Each structure stands twice: as structure tokens, then as C-alpha cells.
Amino acid sequence: MEKKNIDWSNLGFGYIKTDKRYISLYKDGKWDDGVMSEDDTIKLSECAGVLQYAQTIFEGLKAYTTEQGKIVTFRPDLNASRMKDSAARLEMPVFPEDRFVDAVVKTVRENAAYVPPYGSGATLYLRPYMFGSNPVIGVKPADEYQFRVFATPVGPYFKGGAKPITIKVSDFDRAAPNGTGNIKAGLNYAMSLHAIVTAHKEGFDENMYLDPGTRTKVEETGGANFLFITKDKKVVTPKSNSILPSITRRSLVHVAKEYLGLEVEEREVLFDEVKDFAECGLCGTAAVISPVGKIVDHGKEICFPSGMEDMGAVTKKLYDTLTGIQMGRIEAPEGWIKEIEL
Numbered sequence: 372m373e374k375k376n377i378d379w380s381n382l383g384f385g386y387i388k389t390d391k392r393y394i395s396l397y398k399d400g401k402w403d404d405g406v407m408s409e410d411d412t413i414k415l416s417e418c419a420g421v422l423q424y425a426q427t428i429f430e431g432l433k434a435y436t437t438e439q440g441k442i443v444t445f446r447p448d449l450n451a452s453r454m455k456d457s458a459a460r461l462e463m464p465v466f467p468e469d470r471f472v473d474a475v476v477k478t479v480r481e482n483a484a485y486v487p488p489y490g491s492g493a494t495l496y497l498r499p500y501m502f503g504s505n506p507v508i509g510v511k512p513a514d515e516y517q518f519r520v521f522a523t524p525v526g527p528y529f530k531g532g533a534k535p536i537t538i539k540v541s542d543f544d545r546a547a548p549n550g551t552g553n554i555k556a557g558l559n560y561a562m563s564l565h566a567i568v569t570a571h572k573e574g575f576d577e578n579m580y581l582d583p584g585t586r587t588k589v590e591e592t593g594g595a596n597f598l599f600i601t602k603d604k605k606v607v608t609p610k611s612n613s614i615l616p617s618i619t620r621r622s623l624v625h626v627a628k629e630y631l632g633l634e635v636e637e638r639e640v641l642f643d644e645v646k647d648f649a650e651c652g653l654c655g656t657a658a659v660i661s662p663v664g665k666i667v668d669h670g671k672e673i674c675f676p677s678g679m680e681d682m683g684a685v686t687k688k689l690y691d692t693l694t695g696i697q698m699g700r701i702e703a704p705e706g707w708i709k710e711i712e713l
């Protein structure tokens with residue numbers, strides 16, 4: 372198969388239309404068989420549930436070319452399961468988990484020419500999503516839905532890739548106590564837009580959100596969970612029921628313990644403790660692990676000893692091991708890698 376003529380190494384995190392996308396429709400209480408389509412547009416009622424009341428959820432995962440030249444995805448079953456939880460919280464029908472994985476596989480296979488080559492630094496980002504499509508005017512769940520998956524080749528989420536970023540403590544909340552912070556609903560990201568535009572205007576790369584109840588504990592950023600490294604090389608990651616259960620974070624916890632022999636604490640993290648950590652990183656599918664060099668809290672700076680030039684040493688080990696597993700250089704735990712047969 373001939374690859375598309377794309378400058379893989381200079382891709383940013385943007386949308387590029389690819390050839391095929393998966394579509395399945397839900398009507399009269401059931402999902403249809405699903406098709407692959409060349410049409411990248413959607414025609415909808417002006418009163419569709421998604422347009423009026425934001426009934427939409429999504430997922431994000433990647434396909435990689437391994438060192439051996441295979442195309443693989445990373446733990447798509449966990450995305451399927453998280454999407455099930457998101458659907459339940461927004462009163463949407465569940466797209467069966469095995470069909471979710473199958474739809475991802477088909478989307479990768481039919482866009483194989485867009486999977487960036489091994490070593491290019493780029494990946495194929497997959498975006499499964501679901502939304503209410505029939506007219507809804509009283510506030511209630513839709514009766515009809517679309518489940519779709521599209522693919523787009525991407526480079527690093529933050530410009531500069533592995534270069535440490537600077538973030539600010541946000542004055543806004545991204546979630547509410549007992550709200551929807553723990554699911555992947557479009558509305559959480561709409562909530563974060565003013566905060567991220569504000570942060571960018573002020574020269575920051577991202578926001579650190581604190582817990583909306585007490586504003587004393589670290590939650591996450593707009594699109595990634597936090598990982599901290601203590602001075603004695605323990606991995607600490609915030610536990611909260613209003614953050615997204617990151618698949619990258621859960622995988623890194625396993626990598627830290629089982630591959631690197633590090634101690635891991637998943638617990639509430641007070642903002643007051645942050646100044647004492649040695650390293651900080653953001654982890655997620657898009658972010659992979661993006662090192663944080665500095666956090667600014669209303670003018671007060673926390674500068675991590677790892678500095679503004681390089682990833683901290685422990686963060687780098689985590690990064691190398693995780694990406695090594697994803698790219699086939701390091702043996703993966705059972706069930707983590709799903710090979711796409713072409």
C-alpha cells in the first residue's frame with residue numbers, strides 16, 4: 372500500500388480529511404449494521420439533540436506503525452468501555468463494545484495510507500463519537516443517534532513536542548462536583564474553551580484545574596491527567612471522581628510499577644504539595660506525556676527542578692517505555708496492542 376504524500380514529521384495536531392469514515396445509525400431502539408463512507412459531511416435537522424442540548428460524547432485513540440512495520444492500536448477496548456460509561460451518563464444508547472473496536476479497526480484499515488510511517492513522530496488519531504440526531508425541543512434525550520469514527524494524521528499536541536510547557540492555575544472550573552468531569556462529553560470541552568483562550572492570551576500553554584468543590588486539590592488540564600514525580604522518584608497522580616479516567620495514565624501506572632519498579636501513589640494531591648515535586652507531566656492520548664516546566668498561580672511561579680529545556684529523567688523513562696510498547700520496541704502486556712490486519 373502506498374502512503375499518502377504528507378510531510379509527516381511536520382504535522383501539528385490538526386484535522387486532515389482522510390478517505391473513509393465509519394457510520395452507524397440508531398433508530399427504533401437499535402443500531403444498524405454500519406457502513407464505511409467517503410462523505411465527510413453530515414446533514415442534520417436544525418433541532419437535532421446535539422445542536423440544542425449538546426448530547427454528544429467522544430473518544431480519542433491512535434494507530435501506530437511499529438518498528439516491525441505492522442499497524443496497531445493501543446487498548447481500544449478501554450475506549451469502548453469508557454464510551455459506554457459516557458453514553459450511560461448522557462442517557463444515550465450504548466454502542467456495543469465489540470462493535471466499537473471493530474469500527475476502529477475498519478477505519479484504520481481503510482485509511483492505512485494515512486498511518487504515518489515508523490519513526491516519523493506522527494500517528495493516526497482516531498475519533499469515535501456519538502450524538503443525538505433527531506429533533507428535540509423539550510429537554511430530553513434524543514431517540515435517534517449516529518455513532519461515527521473518523522481518522523486524521525497528527526503530530527504533537529503541544530508545539531515543540533517534548534519541550535516543557537508552562538501552565539497556569541485556572542480561575543474557571545472544568546467540572547462540577549457530581550457533574551460530568553469523569554466522562555468524555557463534548558460539553559466538558561465547551562466549558563473549557565473560554566479558559567483555554569484566556570490562558571493562551573496570557574501566554575500559557577494550558578490550564579491546571581483545581582477541584583471545583585474546595586479549590587485546594589489538583590484535578591487535571593483541559594485534555595490530560597497529571598503525573599508528578601517526587602524527589603525520591605515516586606510517581607504521584609491525582610485521584611478524583613471529577614477527572615477523566617485517562618487510559619494513558621492507567622497504562623503509565625502499570626508501566627511505572629511493572630516495567631520500571633517505581634512506587635506509585637494514586638491519591639488526592641493538594642495544590643500546596645505541588646511545589647515540592649521534582650517533575651510534572653501531562654498524560655493523555657493526544658499529549659502522550661508532555662513535560663511541564665512551570666506552573667503559575669496568580670503570579671506565583673512553581674519551577675520544577677527538571678527545568679524548561681528537557682523532560683525530567685523519570686518522566687522520560689516513562690515516556691520511552693510507553694512509546695516503546697506502542698511502537699513495538701518493548702514487549703507489551705497481554706491485550707494492550709491490537710494489530711490491524713490489512
Ligand code: PLP
Nearest residue numbers: 594595596615617618619655656
Ligand atoms: N483528561 C481529559 C480531560 C482528556 O480529554 C483526555 C483525553 O482523552 C485525557 C484526560 C487523557 O485520557 P486518555 O489517556 O484516555 O487519552
Ligand code: COI
Nearest residue numbers: 431432594655656657658
Ligand atoms: C485525547 O487525548 O484523545 C483527547 O481527547 C484530548 C483532546 C482534548 C484532544
